[in-house]
Amino acid sequence: MQSNLISLAFNKIGGIFNHFLIKEPNPINRARIRMLSYILVCYLLFTGVLTISYFIAGEKLHLIRVSIVFVITISLIAITYFTHAWKIASHVILIVCTLGVYTNISIYVQNVNLETIQFVWLGILLSFYMHGLKWGWFYSIINILPVMIYTAIDNKNYFYIGTGPHEVSQLTYIFATYYNFVFITFLQYYFFKTFNKNFVSLTNTKNALNEINEKLKTSLHDVENLSNARMEFLSTMSHELRTPLNGVIGISNALLLQNPREDQEENLAVLKFSAENLLLLVNNILDFNKFSSDKARLENFAFDISALIQSNFSSIKLKAEEKLLHLSLHIDEILKNKYVISDPTRLTQVLSNLLNNAVKFTGKGSISLTVKVQQIDANMMDVMFIVEDTGIGVETERQENIFEAYVQATPSINRNYGGTGLGLTIVKKVLNMFGSKISLLSKPNVGTRISFNINFNYQQVSTQNFKETDNGKTELSHLKILVAEDNLVNILVIKKTLERWNVVPDVAENGRIALTKVEENNYDVILMDLYMPEMDGYEATVCIRNLDDKVKASTPIIAITADVNDAVIEKNLLAGINDVLPKPFDPEQLFAKIKQLTGVSAVVESEIKC
Template identity: 55%
Template sequence: MAFIIRFLNYIDNIFIKLINQEPDPLNKARIRMLGYILVFYTVFCSILVVTYALADLQFHLIRISTVFIITLSLIALGLYSNLWKVISHSILAVITFGVWTNLSIYVRDVNIETLQYIWFACVLSFYIHGSKWGWFYSALNILPVLAFTIADNKNYFFLGGSAHQVTLPIYVFVTFYNFLLITFLQFYFFRSFNKNITSLQIAKNELGSLNEKLNQTLSKVEKLSNSRMEFLSTMSHEIRTPLNGVIGLTNVLLAEAPRKDQEDNLDMLKFSAENLLLLVNNVLDVNKLDSNKTELEKISFDLAELITRNYASSKLKATEKGLDFKLFIDPVLNDKWVISDPTRITQVLLNLINNAIKFTEKGSISVSAQVINVSQSSIKVQFTIEDTGIGISPEKRHVVFEPFIQASANTNRNYGGTGLGLQIVKKTLGLFNSDINFTSEEHVGSKFSFDIDFDYLMLKQPKPKTILEDQNDLAGLCILVAEDNSINRMVINKTLKKWNITPTIVDDGLSALRCIEKEDFDVVLLDLHMPIMDGYTATSHIRNLKDPRKANVFIIALTASVNEKSHRNVIDAKMNDYLPKPFNPDHLFAKLKKISNTL
């Protein structure tokens, strides 16, 4: 079997040029069929030429030699042209020539060989050329046999227990009917075969056209998605800019020892502004997660401290509602730093904790981090947030993770929100190869949990104690601020002055570059989008300054654009750090404190 396959592949290689020139798969098969016939008949004819020559059968030798020469000529024609249809007609003509010469010269009767040639002509003509030529060649081979049978005027017999004579008309009828049936079967088979092939070809073409339309549609959807991303990023930037002023000035006023009534008003103002910021962040995060443009960072950090900070930042809201707010952190985490994305973990925890506080009017809320498996290099932690809130009815549990959907219309009216929090949680956990599990009972409460596998590092020394923020800690730090928005300039100025820093403030990148050329600074707080010269261009010029101290000044990017592209651009521009607006004064202080300690 393997030998036959190799031999057929060899024949294919002989006619490979002719095969490759034909795009239609069915025609490729026809060309291969013709190649097999020509090669096999070359071998067949060469054997008969030798046999007839040795037996001195001159008439047979003349005929088979003619066929042999024609076969070799057709092979040559196939090698040097693409006239495969001419080759097939030539083969059929040779077969028909054999039938006619058998009837008239060589056999002068209808023997098995003659019937084989007739069958061969019928099959080949239908398969190679279709119905019209199939009927033509079938008639050209069958009609002479019928004519010969009629003219022969013999008595004919059939095999059985004993011989029985039949009349000529009956024999002619049987012969004609059988040939007609054979031809019809070939015709019907070819028609069905060709119909299926044609249908498949049409389906293939339609599929190709459909795929092309689908690709065009996907391209349009991708462009639309990119446009949506750009729009939301732009809107986020435009909303964050005034929010930076609102939240920043609120923080400044709260730090200036306001009266009790003023402090209450400022707290409400800050709370409202931060809720608006959370809404903007949620919409932008959903867009990024839907666009699959979010990648996890790999940063080593103290997971226990991160959980504690999230708990502390939410405790005031829980206390104001009179809720019992509990925290449990597995002691196993105390001597380990995990390697993961602290921002995304914070996002998940805060969404779940804030939901628990929002939907719980009385009772308790508990947050826990339990180690469920630990090895030499990895640790699995189960996070659980449980509340005694309003709960979720069984028929609504399948929709709470859908965007913009809450358990009921009353939920939105009574508690507010967009319904994006749980969808963000689910999609973000997907980045960690994790999923959210929850149980809930209406009017009893809800329990949300998820597991995350972390790589971790063992601490060789105890964790350093948190340094209290002293306003004098940053005194003497020389800072340049480049910010085009007047309100933001005022916010940064007042914030830095709290820490006894008197910054140099300019309103564009070119002015910042000129200041650095004249003076030495420890830190540059650089807005990215400014007139005359933006932050990226200014950074490029600063890094190319000849003075190494000036060229290597520590640059922190300040921007209201918080998409992944902006983050990558900051890194590519060789800036040292990144602080999104509205910035938290504590975050800025921590960054400046870290720089101060290295100077």
């Protein structure tokens, strides 16, 4: 009961400055403010008792000093309460304490007694506790200095300054001495209790943070494993989807080149268009995951930019005609037959997504694609692309978020038009890779205008190396090509593609047969599938690169695979594969790669041993 009352009393005393104490974020400063409240209240009581005692005893000089301290204490309580200037108040207390040391030695005691030592001790402790090291040293020195001076001169020339020592009653002296001892001890206890509490709190916080960090590490490891598993799954799904699509698109291309009847040509065009749309969706999903893991990279190929733009625009013709939309394409004359060095696949991805979106969200009216050169110099040209439609448009408040993943213009868009909501996200990310930004202007029920600029390197490149010319059917006819592929549909697609150029390839159903054929024959190019039974494309490539016959070992190898990601490309380079062509492949790209590699004669040394 008694301890509870004492605790309650101290809580009341420590809470007199609570109105500004709660605003102090630093726990040490909060402890200092509470210490100040204890000092002021306790010394108000202390000096009040001494004032009465000195008045009764008739000790006028002591009464004057203690009365001054009493008035100062009341003033400091008021000043601190109303101005929150607790640091100034603590400086005043330290100055009063220091004056107590000086007046004791020079006037009241004229000696270094126990009370004087207490004042010195109190001044040293308070200065360090309340104001830190710099002020602590300052007040310590000015409090210790008179004691040191007195001690130094005491044995040599003892003298009094002033009117002589003034006696005080033993009871009063004992009260003052014991009170000071108890108060100094309490201040020590309170400060170190608070310090220890904060130290324990910090230690507990540190331990808690360490536990959280360990949990985060575990969670991050799990997330990384999950992400890798997701990428592995998507890569597998991409491979499984690309393989049949390669057959559909490849055979469609072959049939379209065999002069089909008009009705057959229309059906084949629809088939090809649908397959290419499905391929675009597969590519978008896979690329979105690449972008999420920062694994997407731009490649550099020479391609006819005008032809690529026309091809992309033609891809929407059938669907636009079904909706009776008016199409218009405007390409700057400077771009006609101009070859640029960039990534045609990524540019196609941007244009296909934008053009397909324009067709999807336009019920009536028109769609236009304008491509014009903004600036041109010796090696670079700045090209602006503008896609405009008269579709449903995008509300102003949603335009900023329309390029975020899975976001569509309104909640009803997905129900009415379908789609994954990834197209514009991928467009933005690809354009970031090109160093370009997309601009969107749109009004609901009026239409949308999307534009962007890309800087292209257009170094003069021989078109003979990158395009199947009129003589293309005989240009590769002298080459001997080996196709290593286990899928019968893919074999048929590649054979029909090569037959366009009067090339009759040899076929190996797995890597082991391919290795045997290379040992027995000389080939100009090997088209290698990566995933085959008995011996896959990697193992077969490694063994070919390690053949004793350096001519056979240096045979150019193009990997034709449905699994194209950075890990696959790195593995290809390590195995010694010269180039990679993704399935479904573009015949013109295959033609260009064969033309490039048939001039390669340097032996590629593999880092792996067969």
